[in-house]
Amino acid sequence: LQNEDIQMFREEFLKLHPYDQASFFKELDEETRERIYYYLSPEEMATLFENLEMDEGYQDVLAEMNPNYAAEMISKMYVDDAVDVLNELEKDQVVSYLTIMDEEAAQEIKDLLHYEEYTAGSIMTTDFVSISANQTVRSAMYILKKEAPKAETIYYIYVLDDDKRLAGVISLRDLIVNDDDTMISEITNDRIVSVSVGDDQEEVARKIKDYNFLALPVVDFQNHLLGIITVDDVMDVMEEEASDDYSKLAAVSDMDTIDRSPLYAAKKRLPWLIILLYLGMGTASLAARFEETLEKAAILGAFITLIAGMAGNTGTQALAVVVRGIATGDLEKESKLKLILREAGTGLITGTICGILVTITIFIWKGNLFLGILVGISIFCTLIVATIAGAFIPLAMHKFKIDPAVASGPFITTINDIISILIYFSIANMFLSFF
Amino acid sequence: LQNEDIQMFREEFLKLHPYDQASFFKELDEETRERIYYYLSPEEMATLFENLEMDEGYQDVLAEMNPNYAAEMISKMYVDDAVDVLNELEKDQVVSYLTIMDEEAAQEIKDLLHYEEYTAGSIMTTDFVSISANQTVRSAMYILKKEAPKAETIYYIYVLDDDKRLAGVISLRDLIVNDDDTMISEITNDRIVSVSVGDDQEEVARKIKDYNFLALPVVDFQNHLLGIITVDDVMDVMEEEASDDYSKLAAVSDMDTIDRSPLYAAKKRLPWLIILLYLGMGTASLAARFEETLEKAAILGAFITLIAGMAGNTGTQALAVVVRGIATGDLEKESKLKLILREAGTGLITGTICGILVTITIFIWKGNLFLGILVGISIFCTLIVATIAGAFIPLAMHKFKIDPAVASGPFITTINDIISILIYFSIANMFLSFF
Structure with missing residues (x-):
């Protein structure tokens, strides 16, 4: 690349797998990238671009190219990947690229652009191979060979x-395994699994994963074939959804990755932190009402974090199990009441055991049985209530069509802090005469 | 199934996709399942079994079958799926099935059984198609047709x-697209991406996902082809790993799903809860040392949960970003020191903003500027230290080859509780003369 030896660079570079080309490309500075546009044809650049995974920044890279080059490159990409790129751009830029593009390609892209994000329609491609049943294997193979260069899967x-x-x-x-003269209609599998164009992309991922398909057809309500979704796109969806759920459990926006600046990271985390800060102040104001109790027995203050912490821990556990159940589709098979009862049962068992442990430990450690019993009973009650809350809140959100993953760990934890402090001080007030 | 009309049942049942057969089978009671073994051949049962996703319970189902039937069924399964099933059984049972099995099938299974869990070797299959370069497309197609029925992918x-x-x-x-007389050597892609047999299964999943492959070859250190891993197995790995990371963040063993009994769930959660309980008692004993401070200003007790809670929240955020970075492989590209500095910067920004907000809010609410400043400074210091701790702990665990996801949210939260209480009371002691 330094010697400007185009021939040698092209030879070496094009031998690389497109994913490696894209990784290499991502590391370059602007000047070198501009030289690459000069060295590679729009078709070659299209293959690289299909493998370029960027959260954002497509805009800047495209702006470096000559608009005609960029438009031609986009038109040569697989149409679903082209749509992914265009979705990241400003509306007027999309229009301008579509205008200078080959008309047929522009139309294909326009057809896909209007599907809502996260639906089957938004991740499907129209580059599939279709045939009619009324022909032989031989003629089907002939069609296949003709369509192979453009189709995303054959x-x-x-x-x-x-x-x-x-x-x-x-x-x-x-x-392949049937004779050339076999009729297609004889070997067609008509028990077909498909998804609707408006179905959620998670649903698509689940079907492909469960049935071990390489692709899934997308149909409209009259069963017309609109497109297909291939397994590679579904893997990206799975990774995205997993990252998303994980980040939400920890109350971080999922765009915050380790290669960002502190300012960017702070911007993504602060909204959560500020909400939690004010929720925490609510907890504090609640605890402040019991200032009198604290004045009488300051030692009670020492156990606030223990009890609030345990409430948060058990709530997060229950939350995670329920959110996973929703994500994997297991929940649909179970009744919600049964699930709440199960969590209540779990809370009863964990509460009993932790309550007894804590009573004994505090008795041995502080020699104060009443303090032990007070904290033990508080832990017992708190764990039951907090476990139920951890399961109930995401279920209620799911019912009201709010993504339950938003009820993140810290959020549940803070709610449970409030519950646990109420329980703790109410019980403490009853015991107060013993101190 | 009720009318015992074998013919009709078989016709209808075998038309179903194997995944649907397996879902149906899972819902049956023991008696009906036993009738199914009678209706289906071992081959047909093998196809169903390949699609049966059970965490455990294979043992019970196999025990219902005649041992010869079970052994033959296992021998007819794709070898990687057979190994998955056998891995769930007791050792002596595995041996007994392998003994009554066809010798060739038993050998294939034995070769795969000894690979360690979670490695490429443990999820690969030996049912692949290989050819030599020195032949034409026509003869390769001939081999392919012959091997197609047994191979997992062609x-x-x-x-x-x-x-x-x-x-x-x-x-x-x-x-397909090349002429029948083309030599294989002319069209072979020799820039091949492969994995070593001992590589981690997450590494395999990442490569298949990044390169959009349908399968990946597994080689030994001399580059001999040992097996292949197909995309459907990788999707299971991705789901498993995502569930695993998610569950660990919430401190639940990932075997705890919503269809379990409360006793089972409690058993899976209690170990975590008990560890956290004793860590929490550590926090409490630390706070108890400041009993004197609390006696002098009981209002300070009200803000303990706020400060500990915020430390937990910011720590969990930093943890999640770092653990995600390790899981997606992004971390390898970044320097660890830079990452810690980045988190320190993030903590500085979030700490400053939250500190100022809390000072103003408490001043307005309580009319006590000193209390506001005390809590504000504590939040400021706590957020910086807790953010760094949230990033540092998983990094250190990764360095020492401990799975950083084990440093779950509640664990980090409890550590940060301790840090935050130390900071809070140290600062409080300095301010004590103002109360």
């Missing part, structure tokens, strides 16, 4: 009826 | 040299 071929409705699917494996 | 064909070393890969797509 391993599943979709069979359409005369009204262009999805009638079945056939794998390339089936084509 | 979409990638691996090219071996004369020493059986992996020399390249060719996709079925390449075979």
Whole structure:
């Protein structure tokens, strides 16, 4: 790249896997990137771009290119990847690229651009292979060879009826193992699994994972085949959703990754922290009402964090199990009441054991049985209530169609802090005469 | 199934996708399951079993079958799935099934059984298609047709040299689009991406996801091809790892799902809760040392949960970002010192803003400027230290090869409780003369 030896660079570079090309490209500075645009054709650049995973910054990279080069590159990309890139741009920029683009490619992209984010429609591609049932394996193979360069997968071929409705699917494996003269209709699998264009992308990921498919057809409500979703796109969805759930449990916006500046990270975390700060002040104001109690027995203050902490821990556990249950689809099979009862039972068991342990430990440690019993009973009550709350809050949010993962760990923890302090001081007031 | 009409049941049942067969099978009671074994051949049962996802319980199901039937079924499964099932059984049971099994199948299984859990070797299959480079597309297609029924994927064909070393890969797509007389060596891709048999399964998942492969070859240190890992197995790994990380962040063992009994759930959560209980008692004993301070100004007790809570929140945020960074492999590109400095910077910004907010709010609410400043400064210091701790602890664990996800949210939270109480009361003692 230093010697400007185009021929040698092209030879070496194009031998690399597109993912490695993209990783290399990402590390370059602007000047060197501009030289790359000069060295590579829009088609070659399109392959690289399909493998370029950036959260943002497509805008800047595209701005470095000549608009005609950029438009042609986008038109040569697989249409679902092109849509992913365009979705990151300003509206007027998208329009300008679509205008200078080849008309057919622009139309394909426009058809996909209007699907809502996170639906099957938004991640599908229209680059699939479809045939009619009324032909032999030989002629199907002929079509396949012709369509192969443009199709995103040629391993599943979709069979359409005369009204262009999805009638079945056939794998390339089936084509290979059957005789050339076999009719397609004889070997088509008509028990087809498909998703609707408006279905959630998580639903798509689950189906592909459960059925071990390489691709899944997307249909409209009349069963017309609109597109397909391939397994590689689904893996990106799975990773995204997993990151998302994980980050929410910890109350971080998922855009905060380790390569960001402190200012960026602070901006992403502060909204959560400030909400939690004011919730925490609510807890403090509640505790302040018991100032009198604290004045009479200052030692009680020492156990506030223990009790609030245990409430937070058990609540987070219950929350995680329920949110995972929702994410994996297990929840649909269970009744919600049964789940709450189960958590109540779990809280009863953990509460009893922890309560007894803490009573004994404090008695041995401080020699104060009443203090031990007070803290023990508080732990017992707190664990039961906090476990139920940890399960109930995400379930209620799910019921009201709020993403339950938003009820993050710290949020549940703070709610449970409040509950636990109320319980603790109410019980403490009853015991006060013993101190 | 009720009418015992074998013919009709078989016809309907075998039309179902194996995953649907398995879901149906899972819902049955023992008696009905036993009838199914009678209705289906071991081969048909093998296909169902490959799609049966159970955490445990294989043992019970297999015990219902005639041992010969079970052994034959296992021998007909894809070898990687067979190994997954056998790994759940007692050692002597495995041996007894392997003994009555067809010898060739038993050998294949034995070869795979000895790989360590979570390595590439443990999830690979030996049912792949390999050819030598020195032949035409036509003869390769002939081999492919012959091997198709047994191979787990026929979409990638691996090219071996004369020493059986992996020399390249060719996709079925390449075979289809090229002329029958083309030599394999001309169209083989020799820039091959592979994994070592001892590599971590997460590494395998990352590579398949990044490169958008359908399968990845597994080699030994001399580059001999030992097996392949297909994308469907990798999706299971991704789901498993994501569940695992998520559960650990919340301090639940990931085997705890919503369909378990309260006793089971309590058993899985109690170890964590008890550890956290004693850590919490440590915090309490620390706070108890400041009993005198609390006696002089009981109002200070009201703010303990606020400060400890904020320390926990910010620590969990930093933890989550770092653990995600380790899981996605981003961390390797960054220097650890830079990451700690970044978190320190983030803590400085969030600490300053939250500190100022809390000072103003308490001043307005309580009319006590000193209390406001005390809590404000404590929040400021706590957020900085707790943010750094949240990043440092998982990094240190990663360094010492402990899975950093074990440093779960509640664990970090409890550590940060201790830090924050120390900071709070130290500062409080300095301010004490103002109360």
